[in-house]
Amino acid sequence: MIEVEHLSKTYGSTPAITDVTFSVEPGEILGFLGPNGAGKTTTMRILAGYLPASSGTAKIAGFDVHENSLAVRQRIGYLPETPPLYPDMTVEGFLHFVARIKGVSAGDRNSKVDAAIQRCNLEDRRKVIIRKLSKGYRQRVGIAQAIVHDPPAIILDEPTVGLDPRQIIDVRNLIKSLAGTHTIILSTHILPEVSMTCSRVAIINRGKVVATNTPELLMTQLTGGSGYELEIEGEAALAKQVLQKVPGVSLVESIPGHHLPKDNRAYLRVISQGGREPGKDIATTLISCGFGLHEMRRVSASLEDVFLQLTTEEKNLATLDESAQDEGAA
Numbered sequence: 001m002i003e004v005e006h007l008s009k010t011y012g013s014t015p016a017i018t019d020v021t022f023s024v025e026p027g028e029i030l031g032f033l034g035p036n037g038a039g040k041t042t043t044m045r046i047l048a049g050y051l052p053a054s055s056g057t058a059k060i061a062g063f064d065v066h067e068n069s070l071a072v073r074q075r076i077g078y079l080p081e082t083p084p085l086y087p088d089m090t091v092e093g094f095l096h097f098v099a100r101i102k103g104v105s106a107g108d109r110n111s112k113v114d115a116a117i118q119r120c121n122l123e124d125r126r127k128v129i130i131r132k133l134s135k136g137y138r139q140r141v142g143i144a145q146a147i148v149h150d151p152p153a154i155i156l157d158e159p160t161v162g163l164d165p166r167q168i169i170d171v172r173n174l175i176k177s178l179a180g181t182h183t184i185i186l187s188t189h190i191l192p193e194v195s196m197t198c199s200r201v202a203i204i205n206r207g208k209v210v211a212t213n214t215p216e217l218l219m220t221q222l223t224g225g226s227g228y229e230l231e232i233e234g235e236a237a238l239a240k241q242v243l244q245k246v247p248g249v250s251l252v253e254s255i256p257g258h259h260l261p262k263d264n265r266a267y268l269r270v271i272s273q274g275g276r277e278p279g280k281d282i283a284t285t286l287i288s289c290g291f292g293l294h295e296m297r298r299v300s301a302s303l304e305d306v307f308l309q310l311t312t313e314e315k316n317l318a319t320l321d322e323s324a325q326d327e328g329a330a
């Protein structure tokens with residue numbers, strides 16, 4: 001439904017995205033995950049037809065976003081980072097207006113607006129002026145305007161930013177309820193958003209897609225599904241340096257919330273490379289370098305570990321990409 005191939009965008013001489021390739025199957029929710037400045041908004045805007053790419057192609061339902069932008073706009077709903085709302089209109093009035101400009105016929109407008117209002121739980125606010133709505137409700141109106149013409153594809157750019165925890169849950173549930181009947185691409189820098197909402201994830205870093213897969217398979221592939229938590233005696237920074245050199249170790253990080261400088265203890269998480277079991281070498285290296293080892297246990301790696309690893313290391317991670325795997329299997 002959404003096919004992006006070798007997409008690049010340069011602002012002046014600054015590359016924002018480089019050779020971005022991914023696809024989203026019908027009914028799927030793809031999480032487009034990356035840190036600030038990774039290139040998420042740039043990609044979303046190109047897909048929505050608001051920004052021309054410097055090179056490469058993007059197609060939605062078979063239509064090129066650049067060459068057939070009108071056909072594409074009829075088939076997508078787009079929620080930018082800041083929802084495009086008219087604050088002096090009522091919710092209902094605004095959705096009628098959007099339905100009209102999106103080409104919904106006069107005869108269909110009432111039923112489409114009602115359906116969007118119902119889907120986004122806006123029944124009790126339909127007559128309210130938008131400027132009087134809370135941020136959470138405005139976001140729902142933003143999603144309602146994206147789906148009012150019932151497009152097959154929906155593009156959501158950071159849909160839960162600035163919402164309180166309750167509103168975040170509501171908006172995530174709403175997005176999940178749209179899957180199956182819609183194809184969704186959702187950009188976010190928030191990890192739990194991806195594991196809770198998305199069936200697949202593309203991780204983007206510094207303008208490049210560094211991995212694409214289901215959240216579960218990404219974790220397994222990258223880490224072999226395992227890591228180790230350590231309680232050691234000695235200086236954390238030094239221990240990290242030493243452990244990073246152990247063969248089979250991919251990432252060493254401090255465990256947040258554990259900081260007891262008084263007794264000279266450090267709490268570290270070590271993530272192994274896929275299929276490697278460096279536990280024995282970790283223990284012997286620590287002991288031979290004079291660290292005390294008070295505890296060492298195996299833990300499953302989290303998506304957070306994967307994300308950190310992919311976005312903090314300068315590695316060639318192309319082998320983690322599904323397409324690269326397919327090629328390998330062929």
Ligand SMILES: Nc1ncnc2c1ncn2[C@@H]1O[C@H](COP(=O)(O)OP(=O)(O)OP(=O)(O)O)[C@@H](O)[C@H]1O
Pocket residue numbers: 011014015016017034035036037038039040041042043189
């Ligand atoms: N209009 C612009 N002119 C010049 N550079 C830009 C412009 N828009 C974005 N950039 C740069 O392109 C890169 C990608 O930005 P983009 O907004 O796409 O990232 P993002 O992943 O959406 O980040 P965030 O989560 O902070 O919104 C950044 O380095 C940014 O500074």
